Amino acid sequence: MRPFDLQRPDSLDHAHSLSDGETATLIAGGTNLLDLMKLQVETPERLVAIDRLGMNAIEDTEDGGLRIGALVTNTATANHDRIRADYPVLARAILAGATQQLRNRATTGGNLCQRTRCYYFTNIDQPCNKREPGSGCGAIDGIARLHGVLGTSPQCIATYPGDMAVAMSALDAVVEIEGAADTRRQVPVRDFHCLPGDTPWRDNVLEPGEIITAVILPAPVEGKQIYRKVRERSSYAFALVSVAAVIAMEGDTIARADLAFGGLAHKPWHDPRLAELLVGKVPDAALFDRAADLLLEDAQGYGENDFKIPLARRTLAAVLAEATETTI
Amino acid sequence: MPDTITINGTDHPLPSDPRTSLLDFLRQDLGLHGTKKGCDHGQCGACTVIVNGMRINSCLTLAALHDGDDVTTIEGLGTPENPSPLQVAFVEHDGYQCGYCTPGQVCSATAMLDEIKAGFASDASADLTSEMKATAEEIRERMSGNLCRCGAYANIVAAIRDVAEQGDAA
Numbered sequence: 121m122r123p124f125d126l127q128r129p130d131s132l133d134h135a136h137s138l139s140d141g142e143t144a145t146l147i148a149g150g151t152n153l154l155d156l157m158k159l160q161v162e163t164p165e166r167l168v169a170i171d172r173l174g175m176n177a178i179e180d181t182e183d184g185g186l187r188i189g190a191l192v193t194n195t196a197t198a199n200h201d202r203i204r205a206d207y208p209v210l211a212r213a214i215l216a217g218a219t220q221q222l223r224n225r226a227t228t229g230g231n232l233c234q235r236t237r238c239y240y241f242t243n244i245d246q247p248c249n250k251r252e253p254g255s256g257c258g259a260i261d262g263i264a265r266l267h268g269v270l271g272t273s274p275q276c277i278a279t280y281p282g283d284m285a286v287a288m289s290a291l292d293a294v295v296e297i298e299g300a301a302d303t304r305r306q307v308p309v310r311d312f313h314c315l316p317g318d319t320p321w322r323d324n325v326l327e328p329g330e331i332i333t334a335v336i337l338p339a340p341v342e343g344k345q346i347y348r349k350v351r352e353r354s355s356y357a358f359a360l361v362s363v364a365a366v367i368a369m370e371g372d373t374i375a376r377a378d379l380a381f382g383g384l385a386h387k388p389w390h391d392p393r394l395a396e397l398l399v400g401k402v403p404d405a406a407l408f409d410r411a412a413d414l415l416l417e418d419a420q421g422y423g424e425n426d427f428k429i430p431l432a433r434r435t436l437a438a439v440l441a442e443a444t445e446t447t448i
Numbered sequence: 449m450p451d452t453i454t455i456n457g458t459d460h461p462l463p464s465d466p467r468t469s470l471l472d473f474l475r476q477d478l479g480l481h482g483t484k485k486g487c488d489h490g491q492c493g494a495c496t497v498i499v500n501g502m503r504i505n506s507c508l509t510l511a512a513l514h515d516g517d518d519v520t521t522i523e524g525l526g527t528p529e530n531p532s533p534l535q536v537a538f539v540e541h542d543g544y545q546c547g548y549c550t551p552g553q554v555c556s557a558t559a560m561l562d563e564i565k566a567g568f569a570s571d572a573s574a575d576l577t578s579e580m581k582a583t584a585e586e587i588r589e590r591m592s593g594n595l596c597r598c599g600a601y602a603n604i605v606a607a608i609r610d611v612a613e614q615g616d617a618a
């Protein structure tokens with residue numbers, strides 16, 4: 121690990137003033153960042169520790185939702201009574217990720233900001249446009265099993281690796297962000313992560329000095345919530361494909377179909393056309409097929425990850441069948 | 449904020465080099481060699497210790513950020529003369545071969561049984577809100593952060609189940 125200065129601001133204002141986004145990096149739980157620092161993928165000159173700045177409560181919001189502080193651990197979120205009862209897709213997604221040791225340290229804000237597990241990104245001897253702009257993408261013609269099939273670019277085909285944010289995308293949660301001089305903004309989770317495009321080094325919309333302060337869940341909605349994760353082994357593995365779903369029926373027809381996908385793209389993938397297609401229809405295998413056609417219309421495999429396209433199709437159909445109690 | 453860290457009941461000054469992981473602090477600075485380094489990347493669990501009641505990977509945290517924290521390592525759980533119930537059960541059930549992963553397994557399992565009592569759910573829990581039970585399936589899922597290169601898993605699960613059942617009886 122390269123030497124760095126460790127700073128412990130005593131307030132958010134102080135933290136903003138210390139973090140310029142270039143020489144300084146924020147650290148909370150640190151499980152991803154320290155790993156990357158040991159690999160010299162991350163080489164900050166200064167670490168600004170925000171781990172003791174409060175922001176560790178889960179509170180009811182006025183409209184019946186929940187506000188999860190940025191420093192609430194994944195363990196605390198997954199085991200919160202109201203999250204288990206009203207937002208089980210979120211509890212399930214968190215529990216499907218990492219290990220108990222890691223979830224005990226991982227924070228809400230840090231989990232959103234975790235970096236890709238692309239093997240070229242984490243190996244400094246390999247080309248990677250995300251880590252070293254202009255060096256090329258090793259994965260495009262290389263080992264690409266974990267990589268994206270939607271929204272990729274000629275610069276980068278990495279995936280966002282997390283589970284928590286996929287559920288938050290299905291729930292249409294909002295990220296609360298604070299910048300210097302008390303400026304605050306709210307960004308839907310669906311818009312928080314970026315596609316690689318021509319700026320693959322950019323994972324999300326945070327600007328230098330900005331800090332995530334909370335994630336806000338809207339009031340709970342009726343319906344069945346499912347998180348299905350397909351992975352190489354049954355525990356402690358990243359998603360090849362995952363589906364987060366909030367599905368409600370009204371009589372024989374689908375009344376709500378909020379879906380988000382992990383393992384397919386540089387961000388939790390949400391396609392608003394799916395709800396438009398599904399809502400108001402009677403569920404059956406043909407409808408699920410059409411939904412998958414729409415979702416995967418522009419999908420592109422890169423050899424080793426070609427399997428993700430049929431896998432996403434089948435996982436989506438399985439989740440829709442389970443949620444709507446349809447036999448396929 | 450105190451500038452000390454409590455390890456197994458004793459206060460120690462924090463390390464001066466901020467790069468020092470909690471794991472290296474325990475092993476190199478304090479000479480507590482029970483906690484093991486397997487991967488140094490959060491993948492194997494050999495470095496598991498209990499901080500303020502929660503099990504974590506000591507390789508993925510900076511010691512300097514643990515001022516005021518209360519850390520329990522394998523040395524704090526039991527001694528050869530006075531082993532903890534899990535340590536006794538690991539011996540009885542042959543829950544190891546080389547023993548390298550064992551301190552991490554025991555620390556992890558100690559915290560894990562407390563988590564089950566506290567009602568923490570896992571990916572293996574069919575119902576998120578009902579009472580949690582230390583079934584073999586639950587133990588396997590909840591211990592997935594502790595690898596055993598020797599593959600002593602079956603006996604590790606048996607040892608943990610044994611202690612969980614003793615706890616149920618008590």
Ligand code: FES
Nearest residue numbers: 487488490493507
């Ligand atoms: S040494 Fe910490 S998890 Fe392997």
Ligand code: FES
Nearest residue numbers: 545547596597598
């Ligand atoms: S007993 Fe050898 S690694 Fe587990």
